[in-house]
Amino acid sequence: MSDDWLSRTRASYDTDASGYAEKVDGLLEGNPYLRASLALFAELVAEAGGGPVADVGCGPGYVTRRLNDLGVDAFGIDLSPEMIAIARRDHPDLRFEVGTMTDLDLPDHSVAGLLAFWSVIHIPDHAVPGVFAQFRRVLRPGGPLLVGFHVGDRTRHRTEGYTGRPISVDSHHRRPAQVARWLREAGFAIEAELLLRPDDDVPGAILLARPHP
Ligand SMILES: C[S@@+](CC[C@H](N)C(=O)[O-])C[C@H]1O[C@@H](n2cnc3c(N)ncnc32)[C@H](O)[C@@H]1O
Incomplete structure (x- = not known):
């Protein structure tokens, strides 16, 4: 295939990395629900014994930063080298690597938690089961998984980046029940679901799951 x-997707985020970084600057400060989700995730990682945590599709690294500020040993992975360059520039004390969630360059059971915030939105349906199998493979038993995504039934194709330059990227909006089904099929148990801005045109959702024992 x-x-x-x-x-x-890689080329688009490379083109638009600075525009995206500017758009999300200060986002967590204005969003108590995201902050609370990250605080809960940090607590669950600690409760499960702690250890390295992967922020997959980390973008400019502000969530990786927040997790570290919460005491989590988080590192970032992103498909876009330009995005990783910005993350390294803005957070020189943290670890960021170029990589793809479709083929994570991490040993089996090597992470104590995994977070993917609005990054699986760029994975087409046929490839999602393989990505969730990767998440399952690299997570330690008991390690929490936090997945955030756009809610809906459509795929949005964008041709212009935040800086006005041409891009070509799809964002797949999905129902939480469908994402939960894929996660269960990959060997996860769903522990919680948070629906954000349900009255908006494009709500958000966050699922908390863990590998089945
Ligand atoms: C909408 S941004 C989200 C960034 C950040 N997690 C946030 O919440 O602001 C999507 C990010 O996912 C990355 N991404 C897309 N496909 C990816 C893949 N296959 N593997 C790793 N990262 C990917 C993009 O490069 C981009 O930085």
């Missing part, structure tokens, strides 16, 4: 979508 062609992975043209992966190359297009």
Whole structure:
């Protein structure tokens, strides 16, 4: 199967990395629900014994930063080298690597927690089971998984980045029940679901899951 979508996503975020970083600057400060989700996640990671945590599709690294500020040993992975360059520039004390969630360069059971905030939105349906199998593979038993995504039934194709430059990237909006089904099929148990801004055109959702024992 062609992975043209992966190359297009990488190129688009490379083109738009600075625009995206500017757009999300200060986002957590204005969003108590995201902050609370990260605080809960940090607590669950500590409760499960702590250890390295992967922020997959970390973008400019502000969530990785927040997790570290909460006492989590988090590092970031992102498909876009330009995004990783910004994350490294803005958070030189943290670890960021270029990589893809479709083929994580991490040993089995090597992370104590995994977070993917609005990054699986760029994975087409046919590739989601493989990505969740990767998450399952690298997570330690008992390690929490936090997945955030846009809610809906459509795929949005964007051709212009936040800086006005041409891009070509798809964002897949999904129902939480569908994402939960894929997670269960990959060997996760769902522990919690948070629906954000349910009255908006594009609500958000966060699922908390853990590998089945
Ligand atoms: C909408 S941004 C979210 C960034 C950050 N997690 C946040 O919440 O602001 C999506 C990010 O996912 C990354 N991404 C997309 N596909 C990916 C993949 N296959 N593997 C790793 N990162 C990916 C993009 O490069 C981009 O930085």
